[in-house]
Each structure stands twice: as C-alpha cells, then as structure tokens.
Amino acid sequence: MSIVVVGTVAFDTVETPFGRGENVLGGSATYFSTSASFFTDVSLVAVVGEDFPEEHVTFLQSRNIDTVGLQRIPGKTFHWSGRYGYDLNEAQTLDTQLNVLMDFKPVLPESYRDAEYLFLANIDPDLQMQVLEQVRKPKLVACDTMNFWISSKPEALKKVLQNVDIVVINEGEARQFTGEANLVKAARQIIALGCKRLVVKRGEYGVLMFTAETVFAAPAYPLEEVFDPTGAGDTFAGGFMGYLANTGDLSEEGLRQAIVFGSVMASFNVEDFSLNRMKRLEYKEIQARFASFKVLTSFRDISI
C-alpha cells in the first residue's frame, strides 16, 4: 500500500560539534518519504521555491517517491538553521525563514486521495486538517507536531489529534501539551482525546508506544558516532509507517515491529549529515540492524 506524506521540503543549515552542513537538503516530508521508500511507495505533498535544485527532486524520484504533489511556487524555499551541542539531544534554532511555506495550501492530486496511509508531518494544524479532509477513506492516519503549535494553536491541534489514529510526538511535547510531568499520565490524557495510540519519541533514550491498555518500550540503538540528529524523528516515522504500509498488519505485534524498524532507520540517519546516510543505505543493512535490536533487548524469561 502507498503512503501520502504532507510536510516540508527544506534547506537546512546545521552545525554540530562534528561539522557543518550549509543549505543541505532537509525537511520533514523529505526525511519521512526517503525513509518510508525503503518499505513501500510514497507520495509527497510539499512546497518549494524557484531556488530548489532539480537534483534533489531527481533524488526523491530515484527513491521511487511520487513528486506530483510537490508544488513549486515563486519565492525561496523554506530554510531552517540550527545548532546542536555535544549532547545532541536538542537543537537550538538559529533562524527560520518560512519563505514559500507562508503561502502553502496543501492540495492533494486526485491520484493521492484514495491513499490508505497518511502521515501529517509537523505543519500548521489547520493545514493538517485541510489535508485530512481531502483523503477519502484512509486506513491509518498518523500525525506529528511541535512545541510552536502546542503553544500557538492548541485548539486546532486538539482537533487534529481527535481525528487521527496515531500521534507521534516528542517526550517534552507530550508533557507540554498536557501540562503533566508524569509521562504515563500525559500519554493517557492524549489518548483520551480520541486517538488510539501515542508514540513518544525520546531521542537517544528510544521510544514508548502507548494505547489505553498497553505500553511498548524500544531503546534507541547505542551508537559510537552520532553526527547529526536532524530529521531523526521524521526518519523514525517514515520507517514506522513504511513498514506498516508494507505489511498492512496493524495488530499490536505488527505495530511493535514497525516501531523497531522506525528506530533502525533513525539510527542510520544520525550517522551522517542531511540524508547522506540514507542515500547509501541498503536494505540488507536495515535487516541486520533489526537483528541487532533483537540482541540488544533480549532477555530470558524466568521459571521461578
């Protein structure tokens, strides 16, 4: 089954203690779709400006990503600048130039409207709702968001959360949205809004997936070299949704495997700047790292 993702395609300028990337390819929809493309067909909805080089579009197409929904309008492409310190857990935003994103009206091409899987990456919750209304009968809808929308548009965001199946957000955002310090309580509150599942991303500490009755904990893969965490969350979501769309298995067991595939994809992405690691990633490496996750987390049952 194919996935539609709505989000950003951007230029990033990123500084980490290990180097600097200037005007490199970035954006939530870029990371998501590239990651998901290892598992299924992906169709992308985003906007870029006149300055967006054709080589990036060619790259997305080389990953079999449908770019019919990639609008090109007058103006400059969205540009994010950020810096990471040694702990690499949180980016400090240095500059955000919305540019063409300010006029973004996501319109789904007719061929996208029967999509069974939809991912609403982090954009204005009003736009997320507009997209949701254009899709006819999705089997699974997931969304992301960020602190900016939690504080500026809490009611619009709430409406989105009530209309999706899975919410994928950061630990700090779950706490911010609910005003609840205890993460389990915060998760229960978000699920009580109406979504069925909450996936909480915790950076180097991994992921927790909640339903009203269950919890699944997956660690992040311990890495000796982390160069650039940019896009890790969207790469995670791409692996997660990509695997679900590939198998169509939405059982608890299927979703747990998808969480691990998402974690595998994120663990590769942080090993290099921008999408460089994704560009040279092979499927057999993904399989091998899934097996490493098994080894990382396995322990024998007791019989006492």
Place this chain on the structure above:
Amino acid sequence: MSIVVVGTVAFDTVETPFGRGENVLGGSATYFSTSASFFTDVSLVAVVGEDFPEEHVTFLQSRNIDTVGLQRIPGKTFHWSGRYGYDLNEAQTLDTQLNVLMDFKPVLPESYRDAEYLFLANIDPDLQMQVLEQVRKPKLVACDTMNFWISSKPEALKKVLQNVDIVVINEGEARQFTGEANLVKAARQIIALGCKRLVVKRGEYGVLMFTAETVFAAPAYPLEEVFDPTGAGDTFAGGFMGYLANTGDLSEEGLRQAIVFGSVMASFNVEDFSLNRMKRLEYKEIQARFASFKVLTSFRDISI
C-alpha cells in the same frame, strides 16, 4: 550464596512534589541490602550513631540481613537532605551531615571475609579499596560511586574500578569520569580500565549494560505514580546482585535477567517514601512485574 555490602545507613529528609519524609530510614547499604534480601542472604557493613533507633535494626534483621558488621559509635548518624522537582530525575542536595561517617573504618567481621559476592556502595574510594583487601576470594565484586569522588579522588577511584568486575554508575557520572559526551565511547573507556562490565543507570530511561563486545538495553518500568526516587539506584543494584548471588549464573544471559530484576526492584521502591514500599513488597509481586517487563519489551522477529 551470600552478599556483603559496604555503604551507608542514614537518616534522610526528602522533599518531593508529593510529600515530605523527615529523618526517615535511608542510606545506600540499607536500600541495597533490603532489595537483595528478597533473593539471597545479605551481610551489611556500615556505621551509625547513638541516635539510630533499634527498630530500624530490627527491620533489617527481619529481612534476614546480617547486621554483625553494623558498627554503632558515639555521635550522630549520617544525615542527607534533598529535594526533587517534578521531573524527579535528579535530587538537589540541601544538606549533608556526615557525622559518624567521618570516622568510618570499615572492618569486615571474620564471618564476612569468605563472601563470594561483594558490593561496594558509594563511599570514599579509599575505603572501598580497604574493604576489597579484606575479602579473600570473591567470585564477583561490583561498585558504585558518585560525582563527588569523581572530581575529588579520581586516582583512588580509578584504582577501585581496575579491581572490580562490574561498575554500576549513573549516565552523567560515566560522562563526567571520562570527559566523553558519547555514552558508548565513555563505556568503552571505563571498561578499558580493567573492569569487565559497566552498568549505566539512566533513571526513568532505564539501564544499559556494556561489555567490550556486547550491549543490553532495559527500559525503566513506566509508572503513573512516582513518589520518591531516593534509593532507586541502590535498590536496583540490590536486585541485580541479589539475583546473581541467588542463581550463581554469571553468563551474559544470567546477567541480563539480573538487570531486569534490579529494574523491577527499583520500580517498586519509587512508589513510596523511604523503604515503605519494600516493607510491604511480596515476592509474587516481583515475579509479576518481571513478567510485565517481558510484555513491555517484546517484539516479534522478522523473516524477510
């Protein structure tokens, strides 16, 4: 097999957002030995003052803990005061009155010197070495430490780390000791000193166990009610060492199970102030939570 633990027996005054405990029973050796006592025999070496109530000694003995090594000397018992905010991850120390701890000379009763399992809880590394020299032929020695000793006695601490089998420390301490932000690299450096294994405690994010070749990740148990994190690390270590001493299985598989038992014990301990939860804990609850850890972390393998 029995364990000897050397550490502190203390009065704690603890404030959390959920309440306050004044002059309650605390101390690393107290938490460790109570936790380990659910799995094996424990002998305790520590010092208290004349003000230490007999009821606390009676409690320890009721858990079958050997208190022959609990010295009582003139003066007041060690007293720690601390406060936790809503995130509950790190205590702010408000006051430390070492009192009788200043004159502590750990002397192992003759009956302790053939101990096969030894835990050197967080005390002056010079004292940890003195204890190590009094034990004849231990099968397994583990130690803890804290930021204070890392900055004030790094060389003495290094000597301890070179003479134990397993080092159990906090994530921040591993980074502080090595000056390395990447935790995997920090772990490799500590193991290269000579200990075989490093167990890194990450509070609500769980535990990582490293050898030169392996890594094991265990999450912390997600709890809706965390009242007081005091003693969680020592309670973890008590469950970990207690289970190892119970089974004698020092294989990677045995150690992984022990990590989970340690995590189980810590998850109970934080549910109430001081050792209150430990005092009413039953073994069948421990077994049930171990089973819950299995459910929490399990995911199906792939066959693609």
